[in-house]
Amino acid sequence: MSAVNDSLVMARRNLIRMTRIPEMILFGLIQPIMFVVLFTYVFGGSMQIGNSTDLDVYKNFLMAGIFAQTVTFATASSGAGIADDMHKGLIDRFRSLPMARGAVLTGRTVADLVQTALTLLVLALVALLVGWRPGSVDSTNFAKILGGFGLLLLLGYAFTWIGALIGLSVRTPEAATSGGLIWLFPVTFISNAFVDSSKMTPWLRHIAEWNPFSATVQAARKLFGDPGLSPSDAWPMQHPVWASVIYSVLIIALFRTLAVRKYRRTAS
Template sequence: MTTDTVAKGSISPTSLAPKPRGGLVQSFHDSIVIAKRNLIRMTRIPEIVVFGMIQPVMFVLLFAYVFGGSINVDGSTDPKMFREFLMAGIFAQTVTFATAGSSAGIAEDMTKGLIDRFRSLPMARGAVLTGRTIADLVQTALTMVVLIVVALLVGWRVHEGIPKALGAIALMLLLGYSFTWIGALIGLSVRTPEAATSAGLIWLFPLTFVSNAFVPTAGMPTWLQHIADWNPFSATVQAGRVLFGNPGVSESNAWPMQHPVWASLLWSLLIIAVFRTLAVRKYRSATA
């Protein structure tokens, strides 16, 4: 076979590229390899991890000491009660804000041509995105550890035992992982990392603030309260408060507020199923 043969069109250049191997085991292996690559990159650029930890810590301190004592929680304005009420919302906000990092990271890989290099390798097509989201999940988990320590220092406590608390943290990390797939789709849909960062954050603010994260929804207008009660973010926050044994558990009759653990789990799995499918499809068409 010669280059002339390829040039004349008898053989397509794309037919010479190595074919990806199939199977769940191979896909899992490829995803872990990509995740390892992204984690190594994070260690070489430690400011990514450091600044990712500073922001949620600032939220804890600002909300706990600026708003503490001014918001009524279960009929009390006790600052300590507000701090316990607050932490489930801060935890959930922290894991969801990792979405912006996913968007920017994937957009950067696209602009640098790294995705095209991955396409030249015999690897599962969805592994590039799966590996990226797994790496982001690990980084988010590290941030959560730091945040829990800070929360304990400002007065937050767990009242339902360690197993339930770990269950609450797991639900929040699952929500964060599901949102990174939204971030992946955004990163594949924009042209620059700067645009990805903006697009990855702009929709998160109404999602997190039109919820039960920072104030009880009972004080909202009726129509807005219904939106907040069915917000997947609210379901995870409610599940956290129930499992942590913290004050401020909503008394709304909405199904997600009455069954928050199941609602949080179902919302997260639904988001993963929908946005992973869309992101992988977008990845294939964007790099074809």
């Protein structure tokens, strides 16, 4: 309970800091909104999903991918924030306090999760304005829609631990931002987020179908009532909800362990 308390205190500290720098939240909202508009109206008319090139079909297909991209791109800000604290010497101050070693990192990732949830809420409203329509909203389907957003946030939280490890491994916030983004582009684009993976070259399609990012996107589509993709034999595409949960939990377990170990070595 002491470790949980310490983590909540650090999360509160990071949330207060975010509210005092509103540009961080504003710029975090602008980028995903731009992606929604650009992909919907610039590329939407030329995209084929299944056998359809209808723009409305692509809108419903696209939004789960945009949501997933948004939550994973929070990785870069998480890594940059931790690197900034390291660079300014705040980590050394935290070391002198009687607190759990992992609380600094857990507090940071929880605060980033809260910010990501707010961004996702605004983005969902924008998506509704441009024509995204999840399945008919009764009590059962509404629970599934919430479950889809829950899986997206779980993936985002898992990826922030990757960002935490990157932030602890570099010397400057600029390097953390670059290092946090450079690997995200192949992860998000070699996937089923923006195109039907069945249209890809076979070897690339297999990578996309086993990509943890693709599993969460497909799980969200399924829970939103829009499976969208052509049938696939890959296990993550046949059982996307389970695959999404398993992938996210494994990423959290692995990278939290590595990040806390790195923090302890850095602070020793």
